[in-house]
Amino acid sequence: xxxxxxxxxxxxxxxxxxxxxxxxxxxxxxxxxxxxxxxxxxxxxxxxxxxxxxxxxxxxxxxxxxxxxxxxxxxxxxxxxxxxxxxxxxxxxxxxxxxxxxxxxxxxxxxxxxxxxxxxxxxxxxxxxxxxxxxxxxxxxxxxxxxxxxxxxxxxxxxxxxxxxxxxxxxxxxxxxxx
Numbered sequence: 165x166x167x168x169x170x171x172x173x174x175x176x177x178x179x180x181x182x183x184x185x186x187x188x189x190x191x192x193x194x195x196x197x198x199x200x201x202x203x204x205x206x207x208x209x210x211x212x213x214x215x216x217x218x219x220x221x222x223x224x225x226x227x228x229x230x231x232x233x234x235x236x237x238x239x240x241x242x243x244x245x246x247x248x249x250x251x252x253x254x255x256x257x258x259x260x261x262x263x264x265x266x267x268x269x270x271x272x273x274x275x276x277x278x279x280x281x282x283x284x285x286x287x288x289x290x291x292x293x294x295x296x297x298x299x300x301x302x303x304x305x306x307x308x309x310x311x312x313x314x315x316x317x318x319x320x321x322x323x324x325x326x327x328x329x330x331x332x333x334x335x336x337x338x339x340x341x342x343x
Contacts, residue, residue, distance in 0.1 A: 193283075193292070193293060194260060194265050194280070195292075196292045196293070196330070197265065197280065197293070197296065197328075197330050198236060198238045198260060198265060199236075200236060200330035201234060201235070201236075202232065202233070202234050202330065203232070203233040203234070203236065203280075203328055203329070203330045204230070204231075204232055204328065204329055204330070205230065205231045205232075205233070205278060205280075205298055205300070205326055205327065205328035206229075206230055206326050206327060206328075207228060207229045207230075207231070207298070207299075207300040207324040207325065207326035208228055208324060208325055208326055209228040209229075209324055228324065229247065229248050229249050229300065229324070230247075230248045231245060231246070231247050231248075231267075231278055231300065232245070232246045233245050233256070233267055233278075234246075236258060237258070238258055238260050238265075241257055241258050241259060242255060242256070242257065242258060243255075243256050243258045243267060244256070245267060245269060247276075250271075254269055255269075256268060256269040257269070257309060259309075259312050261312065261313050263281060263313050263316070264279045264280055264281040264312070264313065264316060265279070265280045266278070266279050266280075266308075266312040266313075266316065267279075267280075268308055268309060268312065273304070274302055274303070274304055275302070275303050275304070275305070275306075275308045275309075276300070276301075276302055277300070277301050277302075277303060277308055277312070277315065277316070277319075278298060278299070278300045278328075279298060279299050279300075279301075279312070279316045279320070279323075280296045280297075280298045280328050281296070281297055281298060281299070281316070281320075282296060282297040283295075283296060283297075284296060284297050284327055294329060294330075295327055295328070295329045296327060296328045296329070297325075297326075297327055298325075298326050298327055298328045299316075299319075299320055299323035299324060299325055299326065300323060300324045300326060301319045301322070301323035301324065303315060303319060305318075
């Protein structure tokens with residue numbers, strides 16, 4: 165089923181990456197995202213360009229890096245991250261602003277920042293965004309922890325583009341035992 169839907173996702177990613185997600189930005193609500201137990205992100209260094217929009221075409225399964233965030237706690241500004249380019253689970257700082265949710269990790273004086281910024285796919289039935297636009301970057305700007313939106317604005321056009329989705333918090337887990 166995912167394959168049948170995937171061309172639509174590619175088109176949405178390409179359109180919103182260039183158009184600035186004006187329509188979807190109005191629907192970008194991070195409430196469900198911030199409460200999610202798990203977030204999965206894929207980022208691309210190399211990608212083809214959509215001839216119609218000029219935006220990137222991001223093919224599932226061909227990402228250059230993946231990130232998995234878990235135990236997101238906006239109130240206490242923390243989460244755990246697992247990167248495909250680093251070993252082990254890492255504590256990261258989480259900062260939610262009006263523009264984005266930023267996941268930031270200090271790695272020996274360099275900051276790895278993932279900024280989840282716009283809605284790419286809105287599910288009318290659930291009334292929630294189910295896939296978000298995101299960028300991933302490495303910066304040496306120490307203000308990333310105090311002014312992540314300013315840093316994001318500076319680097320967003322040079323950062324690796326990608327997308328994130330999350331586990332749905334409203335789904336009931338399968339019951340165990342006899343019925």
